[in-house]
Amino acid sequence: MLELARLSKAFGGVRAVDELTLDLPRGAVFGLIGPNGSGKTTIINLISGLYTPTSGEILFEGGKIGGMPSHRIVRRGIARTFQNMRLFSELSVEDNIRVFQAPHTRKIGDWLGTRQMSGNSPLHEKVEELLHKLALTKLRREMAGNLSLGEQKRLEIARALATEPSLLLLDEPAGGMSFQEIKALGELLRNLVAQGLTIMLVEHNMRFVMAIAQRIAVLNFGRLIACGSPQEVRSNRTVIEAYLGNE
Amino acid sequence: MGYVETILSVTGLNIILALSVYFSLTVGQFSLAQVGFWAIGAYGSATLTALFGWPLIPALMAVALVCGIIGVILGFPCLRIRGIYLALATLGFSQVAAQLLGNLQFRIAVEGVLRGPEGLVGFRNIPVLTSVYGIYVFVALLVAVLWWIGRTRFGMALAAVRDDDVAAEFAGINVVFVKVTMFALGAAVAGIGGGLFANYTSFISAQDFGFHQTLFSLLYVAVGGIFTFIGPVVGAILLTVLPEYVRFLGENRAIFYGVIVLVIMLLRPRGLIDRSNLSAVRKLWRSKTATRTGA
Numbered sequence: 288m289l290e291l292a293r294l295s296k297a298f299g300g301v302r303a304v305d306e307l308t309l310d311l312p313r314g315a316v317f318g319l320i321g322p323n324g325s326g327k328t329t330i331i332n333l334i335s336g337l338y339t340p341t342s343g344e345i346l347f348e349g350g351k352i353g354g355m356p357s358h359r360i361v362r363r364g365i366a367r368t369f370q371n372m373r374l375f376s377e378l379s380v381e382d383n384i385r386v387f388q389a390p391h392t393r394k395i396g397d398w399l400g401t402r403q404m405s406g407n408s409p410l411h412e413k414v415e416e417l418l419h420k421l422a423l424t425k426l427r428r429e430m431a432g433n434l435s436l437g438e439q440k441r442l443e444i445a446r447a448l449a450t451e452p453s454l455l456l457l458d459e460p461a462g463g464m465s466f467q468e469i470k471a472l473g474e475l476l477r478n479l480v481a482q483g484l485t486i487m488l489v490e491h492n493m494r495f496v497m498a499i500a501q502r503i504a505v506l507n508f509g510r511l512i513a514c515g516s517p518q519e520v521r522s523n524r525t526v527i528e529a530y531l532g533n534e
Numbered sequence: 535m536g537y538v539e540t541i542l543s544v545t546g547l548n549i550i551l552a553l554s555v556y557f558s559l560t561v562g563q564f565s566l567a568q569v570g571f572w573a574i575g576a577y578g579s580a581t582l583t584a585l586f587g588w589p590l591i592p593a594l595m596a597v598a599l600v601c602g603i604i605g606v607i608l609g610f611p612c613l614r615i616r617g618i619y620l621a622l623a624t625l626g627f628s629q630v631a632a633q634l635l636g637n638l639q640f641r642i643a644v645e646g647v648l649r650g651p652e653g654l655v656g657f658r659n660i661p662v663l664t665s666v667y668g669i670y671v672f673v674a675l676l677v678a679v680l681w682w683i684g685r686t687r688f689g690m691a692l693a694a695v696r697d698d699d700v701a702a703e704f705a706g707i708n709v710v711f712v713k714v715t716m717f718a719l720g721a722a723v724a725g726i727g728g729g730l731f732a733n734y735t736s737f738i739s740a741q742d743f744g745f746h747q748t749l750f751s752l753l754y755v756a757v758g759g760i761f762t763f764i765g766p767v768v769g770a771i772l773l774t775v776l777p778e779y780v781r782f783l784g785e786n787r788a789i790f791y792g793v794i795v796l797v798i799m800l801l802r803p804r805g806l807i808d809r810s811n812l813s814a815v816r817k818l819w820r821s822k823t824a825t826r827t828g829a
Contacts, residue, residue, distance in 0.1 A: 335704065337700070356703070356708075356710075357703040357704050358703050358704075358705075358706050358707055358708050358709070361703075361704060361705070361706040362706055366704070367704060369701075373698050373700060373701035373704075374698075374701070375693065375694050375697040375698060375701065375702075376697065377693065377697050377809075378690070378693055378694065378697065382690055382693075385687065385690055386687075386690050386691060386693075386694040386702070386705045386707070387705040387706070388687075389687075389691060389705050389706035389707045390706035392687055397687060398686060398687050398688040398691075399682075399683075399686050399687075399688055400686065400687075446705070450705070450706055
């Protein structure tokens with residue numbers, strides 16, 4: 288589904304991602320772990336179009352997407368969330384979700400009509416579904432800036448799902464969430480994968496990643512040091528020395 | 535033209551100028567280029583109507599198109615800069631446009647009489663083709679369009695771009711397209727405003743498009759508030775009408791003007807109309823409607 292071929296990103300003299308080659312299988316949770324500064328978020332930024340690769344290729348469904356503008360990548364079916372959340376604080380919860388339906392708002396009438404926001408349109412039904420799925424229905428008219436951290440994280444995921452992606456890039460979605468919220472998030476992600484979604488998960492909560500990911504890649508200084516099932520990664524000596532040994 | 539009619543007309547024209555600034559503000563860009571587009575619209579419409587005998591509406595459509603195209607050309611490089619740098623670049627455009635047009639000098643024989651812009655002397659004998667009613671028809675049209683946009687998904691996309699353009703890009707919104715579109719629309723509105731101004735006053739000169747006019751366009755929006763289109767409308771009305779009450783101060787009216795702006799900015803730094811008083815009005819409206827319907 289997604290292929291990174293000898294992908295590199297340099298900032299001045301620092302190589303944040305160095306000759307990385309990865310292949311993401313369809314319909315699975317793919318964990319991306321590593322110490323701070325190992326290049327995890329840079330990879331998400333490269334795949335989502337925020338950064339242009341210095342060298343190498345990013346192939347999605349067989350087509351090159353490296354260096355493509357982000358809005359076109361989203362329209363191809365890749366959505367993302369942010370480690371430092373970027374909610375539209377001056378818009379309500381439901382309007383935050385509606386904005387992310389832009390890839391499916393194709394007709395002029397959908398953009399300039401008010402009817403499309405009422406109760407009988409497919410776009411509106413999708414908003415209702417996401418509000419329900421992410422337990423945000425009661426907060427629908429609340430300004431996004433007034434939500435708790437956990438609620439904001441749920442809204443970020445709801446927004447990303449509103450683009451109806453086939454690949455979802457999650458950058459530390461469990462950060463700041465309570466135990467109950469993490470449990471609910473795990474269930475949600477499993478359901479989404481069961482419905483055919485592919486997820487790339489960057490997360491520091493090892494228990495969460497190990498429980499939910501089918502495959503895990505471990506990075507250190509922008510390089511891939513291991514890739515395999517959670518069991519293989521957990522017992523890998525290099526990974527233990529570079530990362531897990533500190534846990 | 536009576537005194538009241540003149541004040542009403544000037545207020546209407548200032549509302550158009552303020553709303554033209556608001557168009558690019560909807561996507562978070564503070565443009566000072568509007569007076570430049572206003573000058574292009576004024577000289578363009580004056581030339582088409584006075585020298586070539588065009589009716590007003592086609593002339594206004596033509597200047598709107600020209601200003602819109604210039605807006606697109608100017609809009610792309612302006613996307614790369616923000617804040618004070620964007621303000622300086624757009625101010626530079628206004629000054630260049632006003633100076634070039636203010637020095638324009640050519641004459642064409644119209645029905646045996648030589649007419650045209652005479653450089654610093656200005657452009658005289660522009661046919662009066664609009665009135666206070668014509669100005670307010672356009673104001674009403676603009677307000678209706680902005681009110682409508684605010685209720686649509688496009689309006690929501692604009693709010694998203696203003697709030698966080700990076701996140702808006704990840705929502706699948708073509709931020710460059712949206713920003714350039716709003717910049718060009720603001721330019722077209724300013725062009726039409728300039729055309730109405732020229733065909734209302736019948737005389738224009740470089741002095742009408744100076745730095746002070748750019749400053750006023752900024753103050754209307756800053757004083758009224760940038761959160762909704764109602765802000766620039768209120769700002770333009772207030773800053774046009776209030777100084778008329780202190781005409782007895784003569785030249786010192788400028789001091790009064792400065793004091794008004796200073797007090798408002800100190801008391802309401804986000805402008806007179808912001809989210810808090812707007813939602814208070816909405817709540818009041820809802821409660822009154824509920825009482826009336828017995829709900």
